Amino acid sequence: MSALLEVQGLRVDRGGARVLDVDRLAVEAGSVLALIGPNGSGKTTLLKALAGLLPASGRVAFAGAPPGPDFRRRVTMVFQDPLLFDTTVRGNLESGLRLHGVDGPRRRERVAEAAARFGVEGLLDRSARHLSGGEAQRTSLARAFALRPELLFLDEPFSALDPPTREGLLTDLARVLKETRTTAILATHDQLEALRLADRIAILRAGRVAQEGTVHEVINAPVDAFVADFVGMETVLTGRVGQAKNGEFRVDVAGRQVVALGDAGVGEEVRIGVRPEHVTLCAEPGEHSSARNAFPCRVTAIQARGPFFKVELDCGFFLAAYVTPASREELALAEGSEVVATFKATAVHLLRR
Amino acid sequence: MELVWEGIKKALELLWSLDPEVLGITFFTLKVTLLATLASLVLGLGAGTALALNEFPGKRLLISLINTGMGLPPVVVGLFVTILLWRNGPLGNLGLLYTPTAIVIAQTVIATPIIAGISVAALQQLPPDLRLQILALGATRTQMVLLLLREARLPLLAAIMAGFGGVVSEVGASLMVGGNIKGETRVLTTATVMETGKGNFDAAIALSLILLALTFAVNALLTHLQQRERPR
Numbered sequence: 257m258s259a260l261l262e263v264q265g266l267r268v269d270r271g272g273a274r275v276l277d278v279d280r281l282a283v284e285a286g287s288v289l290a291l292i293g294p295n296g297s298g299k300t301t302l303l304k305a306l307a308g309l310l311p312a313s314g315r316v317a318f319a320g321a322p323p324g325p326d327f328r329r330r331v332t333m334v335f336q337d338p339l340l341f342d343t344t345v346r347g348n349l350e351s352g353l354r355l356h357g358v359d360g361p362r363r364r365e366r367v368a369e370a371a372a373r374f375g376v377e378g379l380l381d382r383s384a385r386h387l388s389g390g391e392a393q394r395t396s397l398a399r400a401f402a403l404r405p406e407l408l409f410l411d412e413p414f415s416a417l418d419p420p421t422r423e424g425l426l427t428d429l430a431r432v433l434k435e436t437r438t439t440a441i442l443a444t445h446d447q448l449e450a451l452r453l454a455d456r457i458a459i460l461r462a463g464r465v466a467q468e469g470t471v472h473e474v475i476n477a478p479v480d481a482f483v484a485d486f487v488g489m490e491t492v493l494t495g496r497v498g499q500a501k502n503g504e505f506r507v508d509v510a511g512r513q514v515v516a517l518g519d520a521g522v523g524e525e526v527r528i529g530v531r532p533e534h535v536t537l538c539a540e541p542g543e544h545s546s547a548r549n550a551f552p553c554r555v556t557a558i559q560a561r562g563p564f565f566k567v568e569l570d571c572g573f574f575l576a577a578y579v580t581p582a583s584r585e586e587l588a589l590a591e592g593s594e595v596v597a598t599f600k601a602t603a604v605h606l607l608r609r
Numbered sequence: 610m611e612l613v614w615e616g617i618k619k620a621l622e623l624l625w626s627l628d629p630e631v632l633g634i635t636f637f638t639l640k641v642t643l644l645a646t647l648a649s650l651v652l653g654l655g656a657g658t659a660l661a662l663n664e665f666p667g668k669r670l671l672i673s674l675i676n677t678g679m680g681l682p683p684v685v686v687g688l689f690v691t692i693l694l695w696r697n698g699p700l701g702n703l704g705l706l707y708t709p710t711a712i713v714i715a716q717t718v719i720a721t722p723i724i725a726g727i728s729v730a731a732l733q734q735l736p737p738d739l740r741l742q743i744l745a746l747g748a749t750r751t752q753m754v755l756l757l758l759r760e761a762r763l764p765l766l767a768a769i770m771a772g773f774g775g776v777v778s779e780v781g782a783s784l785m786v787g788g789n790i791k792g793e794t795r796v797l798t799t800a801t802v803m804e805t806g807k808g809n810f811d812a813a814i815a816l817s818l819i820l821l822a823l824t825f826a827v828n829a830l831l832t833h834l835q836q837r838e839r840p841r
Contacts, residue, residue, distance in 0.1 A: 304741065309741045355747045
């Protein structure tokens with residue numbers, strides 16, 4: 257696969273200060289790149305610069321060539337604020353298509369398709385003024401997808417929504433991105449959103465990319481304490497579903513079977529997460545009989561983390577666990593020692609299907 | 610009290626009989642005022658849009674100047690336009706003083722800052738990212754400006770009403786630059802002043818009623834447009 261958008265030496269200066277300085281960043285066609293970082297780290301600035309909405313210096317290649325005059329018609333952006341036009345939902349969904357000069361019959365077709373994807377078919381004749389926050393953001397996303405963009409920029413599209421609304425929309429967006437194979441760049445301060453949607457992650461700090469890599473690499477092997485603090489909550493595993501029945505499934509992760517609860521189809525490639533505080537270490541298998549997952553493994557690193565120790569394990573796959581100083585002593589944990597890591601099926605989160 | 614009732618009665622008689630002079634003044638007023646409002650709309654909306662959507666040094670100062678201009682005393686405008694058009698003034702050779710054109714010019718000077726000021730405010734109250742959102746949907750710069758104006762249409766219609774209201778009721782400048790010449794530059798306000806001065810309260814009341822009706826009709830029309838635009 258080749259990069260759909262690639263930038264080199266991208267710089268943005270504001271009021272004499274350099275607010276963005278990115279050596280290289282690229283997004284592969286059909287994949288989702290998440291830009292994550294705290295507020296003020298430059299996510300939105302980077303996104304706007306990539307979308308050509310902000311003056312920036314540097315080299316940009318879109319589909320292998322410098323962006324031409326048609327660039328803005330091949331990409332689009334969804335903001336944190338839905339920014340709907342003061343008309344009906346249908347009028348909003350049509351607005352971009354009108355700007356693109358799409359004729360009436362094709363416009364109706366695209367509007368119907370986009371409305372169905374985001375579940376706003378029933379709202380088409382409603383005024384955009386009288387929508388809830390979730391409905392408004394669905395309308396905004398549908399307006400963007402109606403354009404069938406080659407590249408979609410998403411600037412914290414969920415951060416103004418309440419958790420249940422956000423959850424529903426996140427699920428739908430993940431599905432639509434997959435169905436339409438849309439390439440997307442998502443700015444977010446929420447690592448869970450990134451885990452749910454992204455293939456690769458770039459961590460931003462003070463206008464620079466602190467780390468860029470696959471979700472796996474960045475989450476499981478943060479390059480420094482800043483990145484670790486920001487993303488290092490979960491161990492992320494990827495694998496293929498081998499068996500699934502009665503709301504339970506087994507994922508083949510590097511030849512080991514991880515048992516999890518939830519709905520997943522056999523043969524599906526899934527991303528699952530396990531938080532280090534849910535992993536228990538013991539000397540022999542079977543000590544914690546209620547835990548469905550038990551893997552013999554070797555300790556690769558031990559780091560002090562406040563009142564706990566973070567133990568990094570090689571179980572055939574990477575796994576992290578938190579242990580108390582007492583357990584560490586009892587198990588005589590050291591680099592290279594052999595232990596059994598256990599966690600319950602309920603401790604495994606299905607992050608992405 | 611009798612003076613008032615008598616005045617109103619005679620005024621209604623004047624209106625009822627469709628007095629040609631009164632009708633002439635009314636149509637002339639409508640024509641001059643609408644022309645001035647239209648000219649102010651073009652100038653004021655253009656200036657307001659350019660000012661709201663561009664960043665440049667001195668922008669704030671310019672906006673404060675326009676906001677000050679929203680309250681320009683008509684007599685001051687009348688004075689300056691008179692000097693400008695005076696026989697041996699800078700534009701004296703055009704011979705425009707005491708013509709309908711002079712009234713339109715003076716009224717345009719009065720209404721332009723009103724429309725420009727409200728336009729700036731109307732566009733600035735839109736979310737700052739809306740411009741980027743419109744561009745991101747594939748708009749050209751012209752399409753972007755038109756969409757922004759459409760989003761601000763309710764306050765912009767209010768700007769037109771304010772501009773029209775400012776000039777239709779204005780008397781000082783029209784009197785100074787028009788001269789209240791019968792059949793030529795006499796408008797409802799200058800005629801009302803004159804009739805009141807002569808003690809012809811019935812005529813003055815008739816003219817005032819027409820002025821009120823005219824203002825009401827134009828604003829009702831614009832309000833209707835404004836409220837119809839509101840989606841349910």
